[in-house]
Amino acid sequence: MIKLEGYKPPAKSSLRVAIVEDNATARMNLRSHLMSIDNFDIASYSNGKELRNGMRIANFDMVFIDFHLGQAKNGVEWIQQLIDTGAFRPSMGLFFVTSDSLPQTIGQILDLYPDVIVIKPYTIKGLTTNVKHYLHARQQLLPALQYMDAKKNENALAFVNERLSNGVAKRVEADFIKLKGRLLLSDKRYEEATQLYSSVLERSNGVLWAHWGLIKSEFFTGKWQHCKKMLDRLIDESLTKDKAYEWLASVEIGKQNYVLAEQLLDNIKDSELTIQATRLKTLCYKIQGKSEEALCLLEKKVQSNLSVKERLVDYAMELARYHLHLAEHFSEKHADESLSAAKVMLGKASKGIADRQSQMQKDTMLALAYLLDDDKPRAQRIIAESAHTNQFTKANIPTMIDAVRVWFGLGHTEKARALLDECDEQLMTHENHIESLIASDLLITTEKSLGIGKERALAINEKGLAEYQQHKFQSALSYFYRAYNMFPGVPAFSLNLLQCLSDAQQTEYKNVSIDKLVDELGSISLSDKNLKRMDSIRQKLKKIA
Template sequence: MQKIRVAIIEDNATARSTIRSHLLTIGNLEVSSFSTGNELKGALRKQNFEILIFDFNLGQKRNGVEWVQLLRQNQFIRPSTGIIFLTADRLPQTIGQIIDVHPDVLLIKPYTISSLRRALKHYLDYREQAAHALESLDSEQYDSAIGQLTKLLSSGKYSKISADLEKLLARLLMQQSRYSEAVDIYRNVLEKSDKVLWAQWGKLKCQFLMGNWQDCQTSLDSMLGPLLTRDKAFEWLACLSFEQAAYDTAEFYLDHIKDSQLSLPATRLKSLTYQKQNRVIESIDLYQKKREYNRSTKERFDEFTFELAEFYLSIAQNSPPHNRAESLLQARKLVGVASRSQNDLQSRQRHDFLLAHSYVLEEELDKARALTAQEHMTTFSRSPANTLITAALVYNALGETERAAELFDTVRNKNEFSELPSEYQTLQSQLLSAEKNTGMAQSRGEKYNEQGQQLFIEQSFQKALEAFYHALQLQPAMPAFALNMLQTMLMEGQSSYRNVTTVKLAEIINNSELSPSNAQRFARLQATYPQINSSDGEPPPAASDS
């Protein structure tokens, strides 16, 4: 039998050695140990691990949660990789952060070695029974994995690991946009115990992705009290407000979280709320504060420095060419600071694309082209979404619009699997702005509309709704897109999707000039669904620029 590869990431040498020695007695495990996340990342370039055991605090570095997020986003670990967390920190904010990354096991110190062995044996039992489903997950055969898990659960033989199987099944159903089925699982779990956090957040995320914001609001209201869920609930509420262009309300919710406790995506979201209200100085001050808070944590300091550099570039992009010099100077200084001690490919690539973008904004296209011609600038499999957006802006300016469009597609696909609400919202906003700034709004809108039509034919209505929604965001005055979205919502029995309602879509269509075929289609919908002809009590219009 092939051994299961386990990696321990613990900065304390004694603790690392103790955990390793006890794991070796379990048998059939090949155990490696690392003192930092960077050491693990280097090893992952050469091999995979089936299980990662993280300590939350890793000294003056990124914490364990940040490393899990980074490794997942940049595809250093497989979807099936097991995550086990150990922590001595009992603060609700810390436990909440760990739960956000959906660990398979969480042990709070002081734990006994017997409890560690017991938890690991339970996880190994689950992993053995779900082996075929996990293999299908890694090979992106999601329907096969769902079928295998459903069969295991319906057999009734695996009651001890049923919660683990349900958790994985619900996650896969959500990824396949089968939200109603996933919600049923989460509700069944919560009926047995309403304190199961992974089920609470899973249900909420399904409601969000279905565009069912009324239920989202109800769920979030119940999470504002408990310390374990409070900060994240405020993040979710800020996201809902942001997409409805209620930027002052989004800021109000984020103000309930201490600036020192804001995650990187939440900081980015708060900065965007300032920008939308033309409060540039406050955006800069927020990033500067976050840099100071994290000066002793080099990786985090560099990350916020890159973010501030990107913000200065966005200021330059939105300024007249003759008024860009100061913003570009600040951006280049910051990019140099952020990359000074970074020697991995992703940081180098991010540095060079930001520099290339600064040359584009100075109309020094030859310098930008020379930077993009380097070998490390053409590999994007592990590039973060921010780098991909910057690269798309650069390639579009250099006349490579097809390549830019491909990168936009990659960002959209990456964002579908974002774990954090603020990360999803900020990337969606940045992507939408980039698609408009490149002059590609029309072509991108048409592409999303075509995707939606194909998904509608396949009766994948939730995926179709998402595609039509993106099309409408890019071209809010296009009646054909509004009609396609209206028909899909009616077929799904939804009166609203995010900040779009059927009545408001009907109003947009009513006030637009339609082709004869679309006019006939709209008349049929009005006759079949008379409720769309009344605007009583409906919320404000859809299709914001957020």
């Protein structure tokens, strides 16, 4: 029996519940129904901003949130923001209420690990059944959830494993398995997660959360061929079609098939593209040199969200980022136009910024704009003020990369290199596949433009070797693959990646297969030492085959 160190038994007071619904009648009805189920302490809000403010003064046990919240950000966007800032804790029960069963909507909701999705119009009986089941499962899982709140996922997983091994009631077994899968994914234990989700689907192929858990596991393990086959099948599922297109596009971008990725994203209407899917499509356009299409898409998104300040900030900054990209590649005259457009967009974004991370992102991009405009004193002043009030290590990866470019341009190379190391750490722990792809592209592009591609590739390879020596093959693969892509043609990088694949007993990693690596290494001259390594690896590969 494990010791529940740090576990606090629940107090006997009533659970605190937050309801977020923009329709006053629907909000009152839901409140009334919940009060008939249990003596909850309920707070009601009409939008996500009110919920965010409410969370600053109260801790909630359960949150019921509508997907559509008027003209503002939708429920998924608000919950994601609250998760990113640490306001939404793992122990909070998440109930999504929606009358929209469109594939894109359900797909977005599933990404947040909701406890329950309530489809309107719901019956009181159905709502009661779902809430009572959640309360019963919560009581059983509470020690694990509290460990997760305290960022002690290892303890949470140990608790869940012990309960499952000792046998739990059939009624809550799926809840325990679902939480175990979530913990394994969070801890990057993708092989174990793959086995867990596969076993669930063998018993019941219709479990959506298990499908998406398996897809995530195989995507991050680099087993993209099998991942793609699963997604092809899910295209026919009405509830997950659009999300499947996003994932398929991500796979094709990772394999550098940008035309096919663009065609896959064309299956989703521009008006229904999420901010992440918009970033994916913009990346496809950028790499193919389709600047007009990229600008058109982003400008359309900005215009359609002028009345939604929170979402306007995201799209305005994406458009500003693209203008900065163009400024670096255009002639002087056109570069001036792009820099001016970027500054206008950042000014537009600043009017709706309500959180520190967005403010940091805007300031850093503005400093980069002035640096590109050859106004170093102003760039220095902006980045110095931002660094004084913020910790760049807590920023998202694109913001850190912008800061790297500014520090390098101003001659502060040590600060820039320290941030690059932080980018490496964040990239290894990123749970969002789209953000991970976009960040990787930005990182490699920046390193090459700064002329430090080889230096960084060698450093990344060293990190891979350190992970490999500890038999952490999945994280080692990630580092070796990055070094291999950052500076192609180095035999040691190819050999390290091939050897790690053989030890992990894997035939592929993302868009690289063992056959491809063997052919590449066979076409170049190797040193005697590397030839011996190659012979040793071939023996291992025979066993895998």
